[in-house]
Amino acid sequence: MEREAKYMEERGRENRIKKREKAREEICKERGTPWDQERKELDSGICAWNREEKREAEQEREDEKRWNGELKSATRFHGAKSSKEIEAVMITEHGAEKRIKEDEEFKRQLARMEKFDAMVEAEADRWTEELTRAAAAESNPYVESELGRDHRYHCMPRSYTSTLRRKGCGL
16 A cells, blocks of 8 residues: 555656656747756856855955055154054045945945845746646646745745755756
C-alpha cells in the first residue's frame, strides 16, 4: 500500500514537471525569450549591486585616507592656533561633503530597491503564469496558494543584496 502511494506520488510529481515544462515552452514561444530570463536578470542585478556597493565602500575608505592625509599636511607647519582653525574649517567642509555623499547614496539605495521590487514582481508574474498554464491542463485554475506563495515568499531573494534561494525550489 505504501509502495503504491509512493509510486502515485512520484507519478503525479512527474506529470506536474511535464506540465510546467510545457508551460515554459509556451511562454518561450510567446515572448521569444527564455522562460527564466526574469530570474537571470534578477540574479545578475543582485550581483552587480553587490559589486557596486563593495566598490563604493572601498572608494569611501580611500576618500577618508586622502582626507586625513590632506588634514595632516595642511596643519603640519602652522602654529597651534592656526592649525586648529584650519582643522575646524576642513572638518566643516568634510562634514558637508559627507552629507552630500550620504544623500546621493540614499538616492542610489532607493533606486536599487525600486528596481529590485520591479524585478521580483516580473519573476513572480512569470512564475504565476507558468503555474496557471500548468494547472489549466488539469482544468484546475491556479490560485495564489501553495506553490506560488511558497516560491514568492521562500524561493525568491528578499533584498537586492541577497542571492540566496531555497535549494528545493524546482526552478
